[in-house]
Amino acid sequence: MRIHLTSVFVDDQEKALRFYTEALGFVKKHDVPLGEARWLTVVSPEAPEGTELLLEPDAHPAVKPYKEALVHDGIPAASFAVDDVTAEFGRLSELGVTFVQEPLTMGPVTTAVLDDTCGNLIQIAHSA
Template sequence: MRIHLTSVFVDDQDKALRFYTEVLGFRKKTEVPLGDDRWLTVVSPEDPDGTELLLEPDGHPAVKPYKEALVEDGIPAASFAVDDVHAEFSRLRELGVRFTQEPLEMGPVTTAVLDDTCGNLIQIVHSK
């Protein structure tokens, strides 16, 4: 068994697609119109046939309070592996990305947390 798909709830799919592709560096994999929304996924360019991230509209009434509670408590909605948190932090900060947690070493891992501009906190992490 493998993880095929996971999702983040976003407040605007177009804005999310721009952020996740142009800023974070993912590639669009799937885009299927579904009424007012789309089945819209991105993948890592390093693993284009790997796990897809669904940029899922946050229109369900339960989602917005859930997202707000996570952000208020500083809890990331997702975690992405990077080769070097410090280098990625610098690269993203130069692109104007807002971080809620600067790189922090915690034993064998280093993490940082960013705002994805779509209502989520996202953690980047690397292991020693």
């Protein structure tokens, strides 16, 4: 068994697609119209057949309070592995990405937390 698909709830799929591709560097995998929304997934360019991230509309009434509570408490909706958190923090900061936690080393793990512009906090992490 392996993870095939996971999702983040976003308040605007088009804005999310731009952020996740242009800033974070993912590539679009699927873009299927579904009425007002789309089945919109991105993948890592390093693993185009790997785990897909669904940019899921946050229209369900339970989602917005859930997202707000996570952000209020500083809890990331997802965590992405990077080779070097400090370097990625610098690259993303130059692109105008807002971080709510700068790189922080905790034993063998370094993390940073960013705002995805779509209502979520996202953690980037690497292990030494």
